[in-house]
Amino acid sequence: MNGSKAPSRAQDHGHWSTARIIGMAAALLLAAACSPQPETLGPLAPDAVILAFGDSLTAGTGAAPGASYPSRLEALSGRRVINAGIPGELSRGGVARLPSLLEEHRPDLLILTHGGNDLLRRMHTEETRANLETMIDLARGRGIDVLLVAVPAPTLLRLRSDPLYAEIGRQLRIPVEDGALAHVLARDAMKADPIHPNGDGYRYVAERIHRLLVETGAL
Numbered sequence: 001m002n003g004s005k006a007p008s009r010a011q012d013h014g015h016w017s018t019a020r021i022i023g024m025a026a027a028l029l030l031a032a033a034c035s036p037q038p039e040t041l042g043p044l045a046p047d048a049v050i051l052a053f054g055d056s057l058t059a060g061t062g063a064a065p066g067a068s069y070p071s072r073l074e075a076l077s078g079r080r081v082i083n084a085g086i087p088g089e090l091s092r093g094g095v096a097r098l099p100s101l102l103e104e105h106r107p108d109l110l111i112l113t114h115g116g117n118d119l120l121r122r123m124h125t126e127e128t129r130a131n132l133e134t135m136i137d138l139a140r141g142r143g144i145d146v147l148l149v150a151v152p153a154p155t156l157l158r159l160r161s162d163p164l165y166a167e168i169g170r171q172l173r174i175p176v177e178d179g180a181l182a183h184v185l186a187r188d189a190m191k192a193d194p195i196h197p198n199g200d201g202y203r204y205v206a207e208r209i210h211r212l213l214v215e216t217g218a219l
Contacts, residue, residue, distance in 0.1 A: 039169075039173050039174055039175045039216065040175075040216050040217045041109065041145045041147065041175065041213070041216040041217055041218040042108070042145055042217075042218065043217060043218060043219075044077070044079055044108055044109060044213075044218045044219060045108070046078065046079070047079075047080075048079050048080070048107075048108040048109065049079070049080050049082065049105055049106065049107045049108055049109075050070075050073070050074075050077070050079055050080065050081045050082070050107060050108065050109045050110075050111060051081075051082050051084055051101060051102070051105055051107035051109070051110050051111070052069070052070035052073070052081055052082065052083055052084060052085065052111045052113070053084045053085070053094065053098060053101065053110060053111065053112055053113070053114065053135075054084075054085050054086075054089075054094070054112065054113035054114045054116075054149075055085060055086060055087060055088065055089045055094075055113075055114060055116055055117055056085060056086075056087035056088065056116075056195075056196060057069075057085065057113050057116055057151070057181065057196070057197075058070060058083060058084065058085025058113050059083065059085030059086065059087050060083070060085065060202060061087050061192075061196045062191070062192030062193060062196030062197055062198055062201075062202075063192065063196075063197065063198055063199040063201075063202050064199060067199040067202055067203075068083055068085070068202055069197075069202040069203075069205040069206040069209065070082070070083040070085075070111075070206075071083065072202060072203050072205075072206030072207075073111075073206040073209055073210060076206060076207065076210040077210060077213065077219055082105055082107070084101055085113075088117060089114075089117060090117050090118055090121075090123070091114050091115050091117075091118050091127075091128050091131035091132060091135075092127070092131055094114045094131065094135055095131050095134050095135055095138075098135050098138055098139075099138055102138060102139060102142055102144065106142075107144055108144065108145065109144065109145045109146070109147065109218065110135075110136075110139040110144050110145070110146045110147070111146075111147045111149060111209065112132070112135055112136065112139075112146060112147070112148050112149065113148075113149035113151065113181075114131075114132060114135065114151075115128045115131075115132055115151055115162075115164070115165075116151040116195070118131075119151060119153055119154055119162060120154060120195070125164060128164065129164055129167075129168065132148070132164075132165075132168055133168060133172065136148070136168070136172055136174065145174075145218070146174050147174065147175050147176075147177065147209070147212065147213070147216075147218075148165055148168060148169055148174055148175070148176045148177070149165075149176070149177045149180070149181065149205075149209065150162065150165035150166065150176055150177065150178045150179070150181065150182070151165070151181055152181055152182040152185055152186075158186070159182050159185055159186040160182050161178050161179060161181070161182045165178060166178055175212055175216045177205075177208055177209050177212050179208070180204060180205045180208035180209070181197070181205060183204070184197045184201035184204055184205060185197065185201070187201075190204060
């Protein structure tokens with residue numbers, strides 16, 4: 001035996017506590033580093049133009065004139081927001097309509113909220129995906145940033161955004177607002193009918209899109 005004293009139980013406990021704290025801190029840092037972060041967008045100048053493109057959810061069906069999400073977003077962002085929503089349009093119609101609008105308005109940002117009518121009509125997912133990706137490519141090919149807004153899938157259970165939108169966002173590395181419409185359309189107080197927000201619902205959608213624009217560096 002030597003003359004050294006074995007560490008006390010209190011010392012052991014202290015060493016283990018320190019090690020545990022260090023381990024937890026490292027795990028938290030690793031989790032933060034691995035958490036998906038929204039893709040960045042180019043900053044929008046004060047005179048920038050945003051093209052809000054889609055169907056009735058963009059047009060503002062269910063709310064009073066001037067209460068659509070593009071109108072609300074224009075007030076929040078201080079940028080010009082063009083409402084290019086056509087009620088009832090399918091994604092294939094969007095592919096046909098978008099190029100002329102991009103040429104006419106030359107926007108700095110495209111906010112794409114499309115595919116809802118495809119989902120309601122149970123169209124093949126791959127066709128909708130291809131059409132959404134084509135619209136994104138049409139914009140990006142002209143140097144225009146894109147923000148995609150997810151539409152909820154029709155379901156009798158809990159309303160959720162269709163996973164198609166998040167998949168496209170990951171694949172094409174574009175930011176996706178992935179919950180606002182599902183949140184609104186799951187609440188009677190925020191919708192005008194089963195598939196359209198009311199004025200309060202569109203305000204919420206605009207606020208969520210505005211927040212994402214700030215988080216991604218556009219504003």
